[in-house]
Amino acid sequence: MHIAEGILSAPVLAGGAVAAGAGVYAGLRALDDEAIPKTALLTAAFFVAGLVHVPLGVGSVHLVLNGLLGMILGWTAFPAILVALTLQTVLLRYGGLTTLGVNTVVMAVPAVVSYYLFVPFLRRRPRPALVFAFGCAAGAAGIAFGALLASGALALSGRAFYGVAALFFAAHAPLMVVEGIITGGLLLYVWRLKPELFLEQERTP
Amino acid sequence: MIPTAIPSPASFIMRIDPRARLVVGFVSTLILAVAVQWRAVALGLLLAVGLCAAARIPWGGLRARLIGVNVFLLMLPVVLPWSVPGAPLWSAGGWVYSREGLELAMIIVLKGNAIILLLSALIGTIDAASLAHALEHLRLPRKLVHLLIFTVRYLEVLHEEAQRLYRAARVRGFEAGAARHTYHTLSRLLGMLLVRSVDRSERILAAMKARGYCGRFYLLNHFHWSSRDGMFCVAALVVCMALAWMEWQ
Numbered sequence: 001m002h003i004a005e006g007i008l009s010a011p012v013l014a015g016g017a018v019a020a021g022a023g024v025y026a027g028l029r030a031l032d033d034e035a036i037p038k039t040a041l042l043t044a045a046f047f048v049a050g051l052v053h054v055p056l057g058v059g060s061v062h063l064v065l066n067g068l069l070g071m072i073l074g075w076t077a078f079p080a081i082l083v084a085l086t087l088q089t090v091l092l093r094y095g096g097l098t099t100l101g102v103n104t105v106v107m108a109v110p111a112v113v114s115y116y117l118f119v120p121f122l123r124r125r126p127r128p129a130l131v132f133a134f135g136c137a138a139g140a141a142g143i144a145f146g147a148l149l150a151s152g153a154l155a156l157s158g159r160a161f162y163g164v165a166a167l168f169f170a171a172h173a174p175l176m177v178v179e180g181i182i183t184g185g186l187l188l189y190v191w192r193l194k195p196e197l198f199l200e201q202e203r204t205p
Numbered sequence: 206m207i208p209t210a211i212p213s214p215a216s217f218i219m220r221i222d223p224r225a226r227l228v229v230g231f232v233s234t235l236i237l238a239v240a241v242q243w244r245a246v247a248l249g250l251l252l253a254v255g256l257c258a259a260a261r262i263p264w265g266g267l268r269a270r271l272i273g274v275n276v277f278l279l280m281l282p283v284v285l286p287w288s289v290p291g292a293p294l295w296s297a298g299g300w301v302y303s304r305e306g307l308e309l310a311m312i313i314v315l316k317g318n319a320i321i322l323l324l325s326a327l328i329g330t331i332d333a334a335s336l337a338h339a340l341e342h343l344r345l346p347r348k349l350v351h352l353l354i355f356t357v358r359y360l361e362v363l364h365e366e367a368q369r370l371y372r373a374a375r376v377r378g379f380e381a382g383a384a385r386h387t388y389h390t391l392s393r394l395l396g397m398l399l400v401r402s403v404d405r406s407e408r409i410l411a412a413m414k415a416r417g418y419c420g421r422f423y424l425l426n427h428f429h430w431s432s433r434d435g436m437f438c439v440a441a442l443v444v445c446m447a448l449a450w451m452e453w454q
Binding site for chain 1: 230231234235237238239274277278280281284285287288289306309313316317320321324328329336346348349351352353354355356357358359360362363364366367371381382383387388389391392393395396397398399400402403405406407409410413
């Protein structure tokens with residue numbers, strides 16, 4: 001899901017940075033001082049979840065879980081994802097410094113979309129089977145939409161990148177399936193133990 | 206263990222103010238990331254290798270990072286030249302592998318490596334706590350810096366918690382494989398991690414409030430700007446201007 005340094009063209013990088021800046025500004029406005037520890041620990045938890053190797057076929061994938069993150073954090077997913085990506089860049093060397101903006105948009109926009117799509121549905125207290133199904137949808141959509149945005153950023157950088165963009169999108173198909181299944185189970189589990197996590201407060205600016 | 210900054214021996218880079226390293230690293234990375242001229246990219250790579258050598262960064266830690274990046278970057282010379290029009294090097298079934306495409310791909314590979322080396326030398330040598338403090342000194346939004354400080358503080362704690370949960374599952378006979386049972390177990394394990402992290406954050410907030418937390422931290426590590434830092438910034442400025450001149454002359 002990460003676009004590495006030095007590939008995207010300057011206008012795309014700048015556009016990503018501006019969009020991410022606006023999103024982070026909105027997210028920080030939605031973030032109460034008192035909610036900072038909770039948001040930070042959830043950020044750390046999602047960071048750690050992303051380190052787990054999930055077996056798939058003969059290889060393994062890393063989870064992104066941006067669909068679920070968005071359902072819990074709403075607009076504050078923007079600063080949370082920026083922080084997580086910054087740490088991944090500094091600590092693990094995924095992504096890059098100049099691509100922070102684009103990568104933040106790629107992961108946070110689907111997160112905020114899944115907040116608006118799925119949380120109103122959770123407020124109606126649905127049956128567990130439906131919660132699982134919507135978790136699957138949120139997880140898979142989070143990856144699909146994110147991969148689409150990333151491929152779009154690659155394609156916008158020039159005609160030369162059309163092939164790479166298509167390959168990038170196709171490479172995310174297996175991750176989409178795994179994310180869907182895991183997010184489904186994860187949502188159901190967290191929903192049963194702590195429904196207030198999704199219902200407590202409006203996370204909008 | 207989450208790999209934090211590569212532990213590197215004391216060097217002249219380590220003695221330079223983290224704020225200076227952060228700004229210089231960011232600006233030079235920006236210039237390199239948008240560069241498309243051979244000479245600018247080559248100079249950048251040369252400087253990055255020089256800085257890594259000057260910072261005496263252990264090769265072991267650096268190698269792992271370079272391999273990770275190059276797995277993706279080396280896909281480019283294979284794919285990219287087919288979709289860039291230009292003088293054909295060879296062709297297959299109407300598709301042309303162009304010289305211009307290969308050049309573009311190689312420039313991207315070189316500058317990708319240059320940036321990794323540059324950042325490893327300048328910013329990779331700053332520990333996470335100093336990084337957060339440096340950012341607050343550079344006037345980033347307070348809430349964002351607090352978010353960063355808290356995340357950094359509890360990253361290792363939650364990582365250990367996740368490993369504890371994983372060990373507990375293994376003790377009960379769990380073995381990861383590409384099977385439904387694995388996904389079921391992992392989703393519960395991660396769900397437990399999330400729930401526990403929220404519970405922990407509530408205890409943290411209560412403890413902080415009990416100690417009079419009112420929405421701000423008082424930074425204790427104030428950095429001291431010395432003439433050495435100023436000289437480093439001037440030298441970096443000259444180099445960045447040289448890079449920019451090579452790129453846009």
